[in-house]
Amino acid sequence: MNLAEMVLSAWDALRANKLRSVLTMLGIWIGVASIIAIFAIGQGGQSAVVSVIESQRLQRTIQILPREWIEPGLPQPGQVLSISDADLALARSFSGVASVGYTLYGQGPVSAVGHTVNASIQAGPADLDELARFMVVQGRMFTATDVVAHRPVALVSQSLAKKLFGAASPVGRTVQVGGHPVHVIGETVSTQLGILSTLLGADEIYMPATTCRDFFPWWSITEMDVEVAPGVDKADLSRRLVTALNVRAGNPDAFVDSSGLWTGIEHMVDTVTRILTWIIGAVAGIALLVGGVGVMNIMLVSVAERTQEIGIRASIGARPRDILAQFLVEAVVITSLGGVAGIGTGIGVAAAVRAITGLPVGVGWPVVIGSFAFSAWIGLICGLYPAMKAARMNPIDALRYE
Amino acid sequence: MQLSSVFKHYSTGAGRLTVLRDVSLTIAAGEFVSVIGPSGSGKSTLMHILGCLDVPSEGTYRFQDLNVGTLDASALARIRNREIGFVFQNFYLLPRMSALRNVELPMVYRGVPRAERRRRAEALLERVGLADRIHHLPNELSGGQRQRVAIARALANDPAVILADEPTGALDTQTGREIMALFRALNEQGVTVVVITHDPDVARTARRMIRLVDGRIVSDGRVEES
Ligand SMILES: Nc1ncnc2c1ncn2[C@@H]1O[C@H](COP(=O)(O)OP(=O)(O)OP(=O)(O)O)[C@@H](O)[C@H]1O
Ligand SMILES: [Mg+2]
Numbered sequence: 001m002n003l004a005e006m007v008l009s010a011w012d013a014l015r016a017n018k019l020r021s022v023l024t025m026l027g028i029w030i031g032v033a034s035i036i037a038i039f040a041i042g043q044g045g046q047s048a049v050v051s052v053i054e055s056q057r058l059q060r061t062i063q064i065l066p067r068e069w070i071e072p073g074l075p076q077p078g079q080v081l082s083i084s085d086a087d088l089a090l091a092r093s094f095s096g097v098a099s100v101g102y103t104l105y106g107q108g109p110v111s112a113v114g115h116t117v118n119a120s121i122q123a124g125p126a127d128l129d130e131l132a133r134f135m136v137v138q139g140r141m142f143t144a145t146d147v148v149a150h151r152p153v154a155l156v157s158q159s160l161a162k163k164l165f166g167a168a169s170p171v172g173r174t175v176q177v178g179g180h181p182v183h184v185i186g187e188t189v190s191t192q193l194g195i196l197s198t199l200l201g202a203d204e205i206y207m208p209a210t211t212c213r214d215f216f217p218w219w220s221i222t223e224m225d226v227e228v229a230p231g232v233d234k235a236d237l238s239r240r241l242v243t244a245l246n247v248r249a250g251n252p253d254a255f256v257d258s259s260g261l262w263t264g265i266e267h268m269v270d271t272v273t274r275i276l277t278w279i280i281g282a283v284a285g286i287a288l289l290v291g292g293v294g295v296m297n298i299m300l301v302s303v304a305e306r307t308q309e310i311g312i313r314a315s316i317g318a319r320p321r322d323i324l325a326q327f328l329v330e331a332v333v334i335t336s337l338g339g340v341a342g343i344g345t346g347i348g349v350a351a352a353v354r355a356i357t358g359l360p361v362g363v364g365w366p367v368v369i370g371s372f373a374f375s376a377w378i379g380l381i382c383g384l385y386p387a388m389k390a391a392r393m394n395p396i397d398a399l400r401y402e
Numbered sequence: 403m404q405l406s407s408v409f410k411h412y413s414t415g416a417g418r419l420t421v422l423r424d425v426s427l428t429i430a431a432g433e434f435v436s437v438i439g440p441s442g443s444g445k446s447t448l449m450h451i452l453g454c455l456d457v458p459s460e461g462t463y464r465f466q467d468l469n470v471g472t473l474d475a476s477a478l479a480r481i482r483n484r485e486i487g488f489v490f491q492n493f494y495l496l497p498r499m500s501a502l503r504n505v506e507l508p509m510v511y512r513g514v515p516r517a518e519r520r521r522r523a524e525a526l527l528e529r530v531g532l533a534d535r536i537h538h539l540p541n542e543l544s545g546g547q548r549q550r551v552a553i554a555r556a557l558a559n560d561p562a563v564i565l566a567d568e569p570t571g572a573l574d575t576q577t578g579r580e581i582m583a584l585f586r587a588l589n590e591q592g593v594t595v596v597v598i599t600h601d602p603d604v605a606r607t608a609r610r611m612i613r614l615v616d617g618r619i620v621s622d623g624r625v626e627e628s
Contacts, residue, residue: 005510016498312494315455316508316555317483319476396456399494 003329010330013302014337021334024298027291028338028378029345032371034284036346036363041353042277044361057130058259060098062226062238064091064245067256069222078251082220087245091224094241096232101125103132103223104212110156110205112164112175119160119203121177123212124225129188131225132206137358139171139186147208154211155186157204158358177205178215189358223258288374291338292382299331299386310390311399324391331383332376339375343368403429403452403563403594408461410447410617421447422458423617429596431562434589436605436625437598439614445598446567448614452596453486453565454478466562483511487556491568493548495540501527501551502536508558526554530584546577553584563594570604582607 014021066080083102091100103124110119122132126144129135134157142153154177161170170184188206213219226241228234238257245255303310310323318326347363354361410422421444429435429452437445450456451463454470455478463470465481473481482488487508495504505523514522527536530550540548549569556564566585570578582597582604589595597608605611606625613621 012498308494309496312496313507313511314479315453315482315488315494317479317511317559319479319511321476322479322511396450399455 006325006329007333009326010333013330014334017302020298024295024334025338025341027294028288028335028375029291029342031284031288031291032339032342032375033345033349034287035281036343036367036371037349037353038277038280038284039367040346040350040361040363041359042273042280044350044354044359045273057127057227060228060230060234061131061259062228062234062241062257063131063259064224064226064238064242064255065222065258067253070256070258078249078254080249080251080254082222083224084221087248088221088224090244090248091226091241094237094244096229096237097241098227098229099125100227101127101225102209102221103128103225104209104216104219105222106216106219108178108216110160110164110175110177110203112173115164117160117163117203119156119205121205121207121212121216123207123209124223125209128206128209131223134188134190134204134206136186137189138169139184141186142206142208147210150210150214151208152180152182152211153185154182154205154207155188156184156206157188157190157202160203160205161187163203175205177207180215182207182211288378292335292378295331295335295379296382296386298334299327299383300389302330303327303386303390306390307393307398307401310393311395311397311401314393314395315399320391323393324387327387327390328380328383331387332379335375335379335382336372339372342375343371346371403427403466404464405451405458406462406464408451408458408463410444410451410456411459421617422451425461425617425619427612427619427622429594431594432589432592434586434595434607434609435597435612436608436610437596437612437614438600438602438605441600443614444617445600445614449565449567449596449598452563453488454481455488479511483508484559485562487553487558487561487564489549489552489556489564489566489569491571493540493545493552495548495551495555497540500537500539501532501543501554504540504551505554505558508555512559523554523558526557527551529557530554545572546574546581549573549577549581550584553581557588561593563596564588566595566597568598568600570599570601578604 064083066082068079068081088100088102091097101124103122106121107118108121109116110121111117122128124131126142126147129141136155137158139155141155142151146153154175156164156170156175164170164175165173170187173184174181175184176182188204190202190204228237242255242257246252249255313323350361350363353359405425405427408422408425409420412419412421425448437448439445447456451458454465457463457471466485468481470478496507499507502520502523505526506519509519509522524533524536527533530553532547532550532554535543535547540551543551549572564585569585570581573581585595585597586607595608597604599605609625611621611623611625612619
């Protein structure tokens with residue numbers, strides 16, 4: 001009997017017991033669907049985090065902050081809370097420094113068409129998107145020229161845009177920031193910490209550092225972004241720079257390089273996502289195992305129920321291996337169908353997650369093919385024992401079985 | 403087909419049960435034999451051994467010069483597939499398959515190509531008078547029609563031997579007669595036919611009658627033409 005025929009007759013046998021077949025499939029179905037969805041989401045989250053860590057610009061940037069911003073303590077003599085223009089000038093004078101920018105951060109009212117939202121305002125150089133870890137989904141990032149020219153332009157986060165303009169695009173609209181009209185040139189989503197911040201959906205507005213200083217001259221500069229020239233040892237330069245700034249402030253703990261800190265957090269998030277992926281993956285694996293045991297159980301029932309059929313087939317010339325193949329193919333067809341349904345569901349879930357969170361969630365071919373092969377393999381393994389039981393039956397006993 | 407001193411024992415809860423005692427028997431190619439005897443005398447057991455579905459506990463059985471006791475399950479299956487056609491009292495058709503597919507099945511196990519299989523199954527069903535019922539399921543057929551399907555299936559691989567266990571048991575006299583006429587026609591074409599029955603009228607259709615009582619052959623002789 002050839003394979004196509006065996007698959008067809010297995011299909012007939014499964015159709016004869018539709019509900020039971022579907023219920024049997026369910027374990028494999030759910031297991032495969034969750035594995036697919038979880039790996040897609042896990043990988044999507046990871047690649048979002050990793051792409052930030054690996055961004056070229058961040059690799060070459062030293063982010064210096066007053067230590068007080070990271071580890072707040074009691075007011076002390078010599079305490080430094082902000083970065084001054086003199087600090088920036090000092091950094092610019094170092095050899096090996098390609099450029100020095102700064103970022104500002106504060107809270108302020110942002111309003112448009114009658115809505116006012118208290119948003120967090122971040123301002124910085126033209127590569128603020130990388131420093132502050134967001135990406136432009138619509139419109140454009142502001143340029144170095146915008147920064148130099150003090151242009152009143154800004155980008156708003158998706159969440160803020162929704163609150164101000166509803167479903168309409170914010171790009172091309174005007175908002176009031178601290179009472180000043182600002183032209184919205186782009187819409188952003190955060191790439192920071194993967195899925196978490198996306199779900200939290202912070203209300204952010206980003207603009208050139210120069211413009212922001214014009215609006216809020218009383219705000220202090222909280223971060224200095226030093227771009228390291230190619231070929232210069234970043235860690236060494238960072239150490240020398242922080243020491244020089246500390247000496248100038250007369251406080252050995254005044255400043256700190258936070259880029260390592262960021263990377264640390266992101267590594268941690270990366271590790272946590274990875275561990276979570278594996279834990280949930282293991283749970284899904286157990287679901288598959290339970291599904292497989294279910295398939296085995298039903299195949300045993302089916303073999304017992306069809307004892308007489310086995311006897312009839314044997315009497316007209318089915319060899320033990322024909323009987324074995326028949327039940328094996330049936331088990332593999334069940335689990336493969338479950339696998340296909342699971343792959344479909346998993347892809348659906350992944351697509352839904354992408355639509356909701358905007359994470360780069362995708363299901364790769366290797367995962368699809370792997371899951372399919374795996375579910376077929378479960379059928380083979382779990383069908384083997386029942387099929388062997390069927391094949392070993394004595395024809396006459398099977399035939400006489402009532 | 404040759405049985406020499408065949409015994410068949412079963413171990414039951416009440417101890418050992420001997421169903422066939424010292425049965426020696428030779429059936430030549432082309433014979434038409436009936437086996438008759440009271441219920442429980444071991445007729446079906448004998449047929450299962452003749453049909454390579456079961457093996458003797460003692461003694462030897464040679465089928466076409468092969469010692470059946472030395473063959474493995476696959477070799478026995480091959481003999482059943484190609485050389486033997488069974489017709490059972492309760493038909494033993496596969497309930498989920500149409501008449502046509504039931505008849506095709508022995509050819510499926512033999513590896514006959516699909517188109518040829520289909521053509522031959524249709525021809526066989528036509529020959530047993532069921533040309534208009536080929537797509538019916540067994541439970542959509544009458545007893546006599548089911549028995550005809552079973553006969554068509556038994557003939558699928560052109561067997562040397564047809565073994566029929568009470569083929570008319572579930573049928574009325576008229577239908578039973580038609581079925582026996584079919585066997586007779588087959589025998590005239592050279593097929594060896596062994597029919598098991600407890601009905602003397604049916605048994606007389608054959609050319610040779612073997613009487614079995616309590617697992618022993620008590621008579622074996624030609625049937626006079628009436
Ligand atoms: N698997 C078995 N285990 C135990 N005893 C069996 C088994 N198969 C058959 N027997 C016994 O063997 C005896 C003969 O059975 P068999 O079926 O050959 O009789 P039979 O002549 O065909 O009877 P009937 O005309 O009623 O069909 C019976 O007493 C039966 O109980
Ligand atoms: Mg019987």
